[in-house]
Amino acid sequence: MKILVCVKQVCEPETAFSFEASRPWLRQPATVRYQMNSFDEYALEGALLLKEGLPGVGLDALSVGPARAATVLQRAQGMGADRAIHILSQDEPEALALATWIAAWARAQDYHLILCGAMSQDAMQGLVGPMLAELLGLPLATSVVKLELRPGQAAIYVERELEGGWRDCLELPLPAVLTIQSGINRPRYPSLSNLLRAKQTKPHTLEATALPAAPARLELVAVDPPQRTRAGRRLEGDIQDKARQLAAILRERALL
Amino acid sequence: MSPDSARSVVVVAELRQGELAPVTWELLACARRIAPAAGLALYAVVLGQAVQEAAGRLAAAGAAVTALQGPGLALYNGQAWREVLAQALPSLRPAIVLAAHTTQGLDFAPGLAVRLGAACLTGVERVAVQDGRLLFGRPAWHSKAVAQYAAAAPLSVLTVQPGAFAAEAPAADQAAGSLEVRPAAPLAGSVRFLGLRRAAEQSADLTQAQVVVAAGRGIGKPENLALVQRLAACFSSAAVAGSRPVCDAGWLDYSRQVGITGATVSPQLYIACGISGARQHTAGMQGAGFIVAISLDPQAAIFNLADLCIVEDLTLFIPAFLAECTSAPA
Numbered sequence: 001m002k003i004l005v006c007v008k009q010v011c012e013p014e015t016a017f018s019f020e021a022s023r024p025w026l027r028q029p030a031t032v033r034y035q036m037n038s039f040d041e042y043a044l045e046g047a048l049l050l051k052e053g054l055p056g057v058g059l060d061a062l063s064v065g066p067a068r069a070a071t072v073l074q075r076a077q078g079m080g081a082d083r084a085i086h087i088l089s090q091d092e093p094e095a096l097a098l099a100t101w102i103a104a105w106a107r108a109q110d111y112h113l114i115l116c117g118a119m120s121q122d123a124m125q126g127l128v129g130p131m132l133a134e135l136l137g138l139p140l141a142t143s144v145v146k147l148e149l150r151p152g153q154a155a156i157y158v159e160r161e162l163e164g165g166w167r168d169c170l171e172l173p174l175p176a177v178l179t180i181q182s183g184i185n186r187p188r189y190p191s192l193s194n195l196l197r198a199k200q201t202k203p204h205t206l207e208a209t210a211l212p213a214a215p216a217r218l219e220l221v222a223v224d225p226p227q228r229t230r231a232g233r234r235l236e237g238d239i240q241d242k243a244r245q246l247a248a249i250l251r252e253r254a255l256l
Numbered sequence: 257m258s259p260d261s262a263r264s265v266v267v268v269a270e271l272r273q274g275e276l277a278p279v280t281w282e283l284l285a286c287a288r289r290i291a292p293a294a295g296l297a298l299y300a301v302v303l304g305q306a307v308q309e310a311a312g313r314l315a316a317a318g319a320a321v322t323a324l325q326g327p328g329l330a331l332y333n334g335q336a337w338r339e340v341l342a343q344a345l346p347s348l349r350p351a352i353v354l355a356a357h358t359t360q361g362l363d364f365a366p367g368l369a370v371r372l373g374a375a376c377l378t379g380v381e382r383v384a385v386q387d388g389r390l391l392f393g394r395p396a397w398h399s400k401a402v403a404q405y406a407a408a409a410p411l412s413v414l415t416v417q418p419g420a421f422a423a424e425a426p427a428a429d430q431a432a433g434s435l436e437v438r439p440a441a442p443l444a445g446s447v448r449f450l451g452l453r454r455a456a457e458q459s460a461d462l463t464q465a466q467v468v469v470a471a472g473r474g475i476g477k478p479e480n481l482a483l484v485q486r487l488a489a490c491f492s493s494a495a496v497a498g499s500r501p502v503c504d505a506g507w508l509d510y511s512r513q514v515g516i517t518g519a520t521v522s523p524q525l526y527i528a529c530g531i532s533g534a535r536q537h538t539a540g541m542q543g544a545g546f547i548v549a550i551s552l553d554p555q556a557a558i559f560n561l562a563d564l565c566i567v568e569d570l571t572l573f574i575p576a577f578l579a580e581c582t583s584a585p586a
């Protein structure tokens with residue numbers, strides 16, 4: 001059985017952006033720390049649990065991104081992925097382009113299961129997994145919070161998380177694409193021995209420009225700072241001043 | 257943008273237990289904003305097994321409604337929804353298709369867009385017309401910015417964030433729209449739908465508390481929950497809640513989670529401790545009377561909907577506040 005997990009490298013949520021009046025509109029500081037998209041850690045852990053429960057599972061981790069994305073693949077291998085596939089791409093492509101590239105790779109590999117995160121923490125689109133399923137013509141389940149291979153591994157039982165505490169229970173024939181929701185498991189930390197091994201092996205690298213391209217369907221026209229919906233008064237001073245002000249304001253409003 | 261009455265904006269209604277979900281009216285409000293500005297006709301489609309009544313209510317509000325009915329559509333099913341919509345939509349000549357940014361809309365919309373060769377944007381919160389072009393705004397970059405997109409394809413499939421557009425009562429002189437019922441018989445799909453299951457109950461004390469003190473990933477480790485609990489103890493009717501990662505980690509029970517997949521609370525006071533302010537969380541607390549946010553990140557999105565913003569390390573700030581409360585009574 002072969003499993004593919006798609007992992008995205010994201011800048012850490014604390015990254016300080018600055019806004020510009022024209023392209024590229026948003027600038028990152030010179031040094032940015034990157035991490036694995038948290039939803040993808042759950043997807044990877046889900047795949048690792050399947051692998052541990054079943055002999056002969058091969059687990060590939062794939063990331064699309066610039067050279068720095070290699071570190072997220074190392075982390076995936078550190079957690080236990082067997083192989084790393086790096087699709088090298090300089091800029092941040094549209095979800096459809098990403099899905100088209102991943103589909104081009106996956107088509108030649110006969111994966112039984114493809115796992116994505118429910119969304120990427122930074123972009124929060126929830127697009128790549130469902131688009132990949134459509135491009136590959138595979139059944140899809142999104143927002144999966146429980147998964148169990150059926151005996152014989154021809155199908156998988158999943159529960160999708162819905163609003164209001166409900167779950168949708170489905171059985172999908174394999175191969176299939178799932179998007180994994182947070183909380184489904186407790187992602188492990190990479191092991192040192194795996195990490196060392198990962199650092200010695202090079203990921204299998206493909207150039208995005210050599211893969212089929214998707215037509216651009218969106219044009220990014222502007223990037224604006226978010227709007228405030230409330231006063232958003234910032235307390236100033238040292239920490240004691242701020243604590244004093246907060247207590248005073250809450251008392252004034254009879255909240256404390 | 258030439259007025260082209262032959263093209264349309266189509267709302268895909270969302271049903272809950274056979275009733276129109278509230279977000280459907282918000283989609284309609286969004287469509288009403290787009291349609292005149294872009295010279296588009298307004299349509300709605302309703303999928304289900306017996307949806308004539310729900311469809312009738314949408315038609316009464318002025319939309320031209322197509323009800324797609326069939327036994328294969330009794331419960332939501334992504335395969336069937338994509339198939340039936342991909343077949344039915346082209347005859348309505350949509351330029352824009354609006355679905356809800358819910359677990360349902362997010363499940364069928366991206367695949368539908370691929371099938372129709374459409375642009376796809378999820379979590380849309382703003383629409384604007386600029387230089388004759390429709391722009392769609394959605395949060396991006398950890399919700400620290402709003403990205404504005406124009407479609408570079410003749411058709412766009414959008415999921416619209418619940419709460420972003422206020423539902424409108426139809427005008428008194430609103431003429432009813434047409435209603436057409438079409439049978440729809442999706443092929444038997446390969447996915448077996450085994451039914452719905454109730455997984456979580458919400459705790460009443462959370463939704464009734466006058467003060468909610470919420471812990472986010474920023475508490476760093478479970479030991480720091482004690483700080484949040486001591487903060488809550490300063491108030492007479494306070495409950496401790498958490499963002500999803502805190503519940504995912506098992507630091508708090510899921511019944512304490514606030515957000516779209518947790519509880520919706522509207523206390524008099526909400527104190528967010530170490531919460532960044534992702535939409536999935538803020539949807540559950542933005543109705544609070546007074547919002548105080550504590551985060552180390554000066555750009556955290558939570559500050560955009562807070563009344564008071566405190567850029568501090570909560571592990572230092574909360575003790576400072578506790579000292580203030582005990583040493584200087586009113």
Ligand SMILES: Cc1cc2nc3c(=O)[nH]c(=O)nc-3n(C[C@H](O)[C@H](O)[C@H](O)COP(=O)(O)OP(=O)(O)OC[C@H]3O[C@@H](n4cnc5c(N)ncnc54)[C@H](O)[C@@H]3O)c2cc1C
Pocket residue numbers: 013014118119143471472473474475476498499500501502513514515516517518519529530531532533534535536537540550551552553556568569570571
């Ligand atoms: C379908 C779906 C449904 C979801 N439903 C929900 C839901 O119901 N509820 C929910 O909450 N989330 C939900 N999520 C997850 C949501 O998208 C976010 O991932 C989540 O809300 C982030 O939680 P957080 O703000 O605690 O963590 P983070 O985003 O990691 O933010 C942590 C914050 O703490 C700050 N911080 C760090 N250290 C300190 C310190 N020492 N002192 C002060 N501040 C500090 C950081 O600067 C940051 O601002 C859902 C996601 C999906 C895809």
Ligand SMILES: Nc1ncnc2c1ncn2[C@@H]1O[C@H](COP(=O)(O)O)[C@@H](O)[C@H]1O
Pocket residue numbers: 005006007008009037039040062063064065095098115116117118119120123124125126127128129
């Ligand atoms: N650059 C990328 N490389 C690999 N996988 C990705 C990439 N971007 C998104 N994905 C996958 O698609 C999921 C959803 O991302 P998004 O559609 O951006 O919300 C992520 O959780 C990943 O599994």
